[in-house]
Amino acid sequence: MNVDSVTAVYFSPTGTSRKITEGIVKGIKPARSNVVDLTDAERRMMPLHVSEKDLLVVAVPVYMGRVPALVTEWLSTLTARKTPVVCVVVYGNRVYDNALLELKDTLAARGCVPVAGAAYVGEHSFSSEEIPVAHGRPDSSDLAHAEAFGRAVRDKMDAVADSSAMPELHVAGSRPYEGMTTLWDVDFIEVADSCTQCGVCAQICPLGAIDTQNSALVDIAQCITCCACIKRCPQQARSIKPSLVKDASLRLNKLFSAPKQPENFL
Ligand SMILES: Cc1cc2nc3c(=O)[nH]c(=O)nc-3n(C[C@H](O)[C@H](O)[C@H](O)COP(=O)(O)O)c2cc1C
Incomplete structure (x- = not known):
């Protein structure tokens, strides 16, 4: 072919x-x-x-x-x-x-x-x-x-x-x-003062879950916890705060370190 x-x-x-x-x-x-x-x-x-x-x-x-x-x-x-x-x-x-x-x-x-x-x-x-x-x-x-x-x-x-x-x-x-197709509704993003409201996060969010005027406002019901906004923030102003997501990251780090x-x- x-x-x-x-x-x-x-x-x-x-x-x-x-x-x-x-x-x-x-x-x-x-x-x-x-x-x-x-x-x-x-x-x-x-x-x-x-x-x-x-x-x-x-x-x-x-x-x-x-x-x-x-x-x-x-x-x-x-x-x-x-x-x-x-x-x-x-x-x-x-x-x-x-x-x-x-x-x-x-x-x-x-x-x-x-x-x-x-x-x-x-x-x-x-x-x-x-x-x-x-x-x-x-x-x-x-x-x-x-x-x-x-x-x-x-x-x-x-x-x-x-x-x-x-x-x-x-x-x-x-x-x-098996597995799960419905994702959790979780408030897990911390936004630091270094955020300049540049709007990149709102623009790249695949679900449009971030307010275009105030990027600290996240619609938790829409958010799929993909973390694109955290990884692509030009100021590195976004991070995972203590939450179920943070707990999961600690667990994953401990249990799945072997490549x-x-x-x-x-
Ligand atoms: C909500 C959610 C659930 C995930 N579940 C799994 C999983 O079950 N097993 C796994 O190894 N990784 C899991 N991951 C990690 C992603 O599969 C992995 O980081 C992938 O490389 C992300 O792809 P992307 O960079 O194309 O967005 C999950 C990530 C998210 C956000």
């Missing part, structure tokens, strides 16, 4: 799923590629139609062992017809549970043909300099791995005439998926 064009779809509040996707696409080396960034709320309003001629790469972070609910919701609007797809989950060095299988099943139900799957490690959303969890991942070795995976995907595509000849893909995981390695399913 010719891989002329790749459509990379990702949701990536803190950028790790995006980096992994870019590494994979680099390895596939298509003539053309385009990006559907679901982190942007406006982009999530638009459905996607893909054909047999496209190759999709779909990457999501693992939230509570699951595909984030807002991604699953958007995927229900995807129209595909025998479209080959590479399914990728990025997790914070704890566990990806059944999220990769969930992503594969969801995409297959929309008319995609899963070609390959992968689980990569990304810096945990709750990680900080003081309480690191997979801090700095994906690192250069993860990205080289992602690129090599992309090359292997291309080889697999080259070996078949069309997507109906693709052998059934098996990935890790079991059904029912996990990427896994590929081809």
Whole structure:
């Protein structure tokens, strides 16, 4: 199968799923590629139609062992017809549970043909300099791995005439998926006096949960605790205050310090 064009779809509040996707696409080396960034709320309003001629790469972070609910919701609007797809989950060095299988099943139900799957490690959303969890991942070795995976995907595509000849893909995981799709409502962000009200946090929040006039005001019911506003604050004025999120970060730091390695399913 010719891989002329790749459509990379990702949701990536803190950028790790995006980096992994870019590494994979680099390895596939298509003539053309385009990006559907679901982190942007406006982009999530638009459905996607893909054909047999496209190759999709779909990457999501693992939230509570699951595909984030807002991604699953958007995927229900995807129209595909025998479209080959590479399914990728990025997790914070704890566990990806059944999220990769969930992503594969969801995409297959929309008319995609899963070609390959992968689980990569990304810096945990709750990680900080003081309480690191997979801090700095994906690192250069993860990205080289992602690129090599992309090359292997291309080889697999080259070996078949069309997507109906693709052998059934098996990935890790079991059904029912379990985990949690509803996230907690938690007040956990501290805003220091160094905040200049520049508005970057409100602009990049994937849920629009931060007040555009007063960035200390967060709509807790909307917030998905992705921590994009904390990690991307130009003044580093935002941090995790004592809360359930802080407790979780301490637990993760203690229990999941041993670095996990990427896994590929081809
Ligand atoms: C609400 C929430 C739940 C999470 N649940 C898990 C989990 O179950 N297992 C895990 O290893 N990491 C978990 N993480 C960490 C993210 O999967 C990880 O940091 C990922 O790299 C973030 O992707 P992004 O940089 O593309 O936003 C969670 C993060 C958040 C915000």
